[in-house]
Amino acid sequence: MTSGTTITADAAGTWTLGDLTVNRMGFGAMRLPQDGRAFAPDSGSSDRERAIGVLRRAVELGVNHIDTAAFYFSALRSANELINRALAPYPDDLVITTKVGPGRDPSGAWLPAATPAQLRGQVEENLRQLGRDHLDVVNYRNQGADSIAEHFGALAELRERGLIRHLGISNVGPRHLAEARAIAPVVCVQNKYALGLPGEDDDFLDLCGEQGVAFVPFFAIAGAGRESGAGAAESEQVLAAARAHGVTAAQIRTAWTLQRGPHVLAIPGTGNPDHLVENVAAGALRFTADELAALDALHHGGA
Template identity: 75%
Template sequence: MGVEGSAGTWELGDLTVNRVGFGAMRLTGRAPFALDDVPSERARSIGVLRAAVELGVNHIDTAAFYFSALRSANELINSALAPYPDDLVITTKVGPGRDPSGEWLWATPEQLRGQVEENLRQLGRDHLDVVNLRTKGTGSIAEHFGALSELRDAGLVRHLGISNVTPGHLDEALAIAPVVCVQNRYGIGASPEENAFLRVCGERGVAFVPFFAIAGEGREAGTGGADSMEVRKVAQAHGVTEAQVRLAWTLHQGPHVLAIPGTGDPAHLAENVAAGALGFSAAELALLDAVTP
């Protein structure tokens, strides 16, 4: 195992994961979801996945809708890692979907089973470790989450999570079935409301899994714009990249915070894993905590 374990572990239900995981979105190309994008190099993407596992990553986040013109993240994971290591936890998402031409759609509660089965087929598994219900961010999720709870009872899904949600959504979901994780956008410069929700998850024993922690406002396009003076100062003091500081800062927000940075670059993969061992002084944390969007 590499330095992965230095960030500690967390329990997703009865599944133990190292806190630095891997997000599969960027495996398919430089511009995820763009069907006219230059596709990723297949052998390189497979190599990154295998290297991640060798470095100790045992939590991979993916989705059936992670595909570009020639690449599917789930297919790459299957090709690279099957038969899967016993301790590997694969988390996927349902709710959004894409037709073969790449057009987006949102599943009805009745269509969620088909999305779960699509992930099962692509990954070559008979059950999914964790399925997150990705929401539009507003409105009740009870009917959709209830449908996933039934799939959990049927054995197709082991654990459930929710993504792009509010504290009210978490309350709604917990009234139906256990929730092992919340995936929300989060990073340096988070609002007081976002910080409060992260703390609520910790109090309830629910993992908080930030997305776009490194990309920030760049979102799917990746990092964009200059980092703040505070982030650059801390990075220079430690001899690391600004991206590593951003990633490590999220891990310092609580033992229940997991990281799922994504990359198709072997060098960036090594940096992301190494960020799990990056420590900050109290003064550095205060400096980073004070950064505003």
């Protein structure tokens, strides 16, 4: 990629979540609260200011879609509190997507899956932490249930009451999408998806596009590394593409997901300002037909 010019989030194009237009290159806040893992070793109280600086820089770079959750917190900080501190009063075009379903007690221990009746409390907690009177998009995060109708229906009622503007679902399959769409409009599906992790989500991603539903991969860079981040040896196909474009392997992985369809949104997260710039710049990458074929072959091979 050419140097000297700062690439902004609009380079990846836009998508519409209901009536909300977002740049396809967004930001995931999951890593921001994690002690000692998203930040440099100089740590301490500077971590909080560093995270706030990253969020503000993301908005400066044109990011107007931020993914978060009330259960993204550590002993020292929470993602929602950081977002509120960094960005309120919020820009008019900023879309904050949060998710409910899982929960954690104050010690950080995971709680049993929320009941439908408990979802209102989770929505209100997100509202309080973010300092909003409504939530732009709320994803119901499924925790392995065959049916999400009762939980999604509870959120649909909160949407009717004006607490939520749009609804999405996470960690789901095609049957869950059909079930949810029979209850209320679904603007996005957020599932684990990454280059080299083939499976039923390949077809599901395409199905979402056919139905006008955004597909939002998480762990798109980390892949099988999940919360720990990318750690395995990188494949030669990815490294070759990175060398050809003068970018990192992480940028190649992000760009590949974006090129799976115009409805695919990226939400890479980082607490490192340099990595943030790289993540946003990945939205401007365009592969040759041969490069894309090699990466697609890697994906379908599962390497």
